[in-house]
Amino acid sequence: MKKTISILAAVAIASGIAATSSCKKKSDDSMTPVATQTLYDSLGGTTMVADPSNSGQMIEQGRLGIRSVVDSTIFVIAADTALNKFFPVLLSEVTAGNLSGFAALSKNLTDFFCVATGAQNFTYAGMDMVKAHDPAQNPRMNGKAGTADFDQFVADLVVGAKKVGLSDQLIGQVGAVVNTTRTQVVQK
């Protein structure tokens, strides 16, 4: 946990610097804006690569990286007794061999993080973060999440991201994005 926080703190500072628009000095001494690299670019961006999960299909490398982290994290959370109680509908579906809810969650989380990290070619069409985490509005959410639950979710995200080989620096930057949702997800 201490490591998680230190990674997040270190790279939140770095990502703050990266998010600032930069200028390049031209030879005529005027300042020309230079496109800033988004986190999505750092994750692989729009370079098309073969999709290892869908034979014959291509996928943006940034999206593939995010989807890998998302799917890995869902498995970590599913095995985490501190958090899996929030996901009874999803877990009972998967236990019964029905992967439709898992596929929908994976897609929505992947879209959400693509958009949140700066992807241009995807949109998020799921519930807003307050609605998705309010049991009264989302019956798939079993109870309201507190601060400790959110911190545990971030810790599981770090484990999930490490499992698929994301660097500590990129994990910190993804963590900084995740933290922007804290006040909407934590509802008690």
Ligand code: HEM
């Ligand atoms: C940390 C930042 C988080 C983000 C960015 C996030 C994002 C999302 C998104 C995009 C969805 C899908 C909404 C939809 O299908 O329309 C979702 C669903 C859900 N989230 Fe979160 N979430 C976060 C934290 C948490 C935490 C801390 C918990 C529980 C403690 C939680 C529990 C759930 C549950 C139970 C669902 C429904 C899953 C299902 O489809 O069965 N989330 N979340």
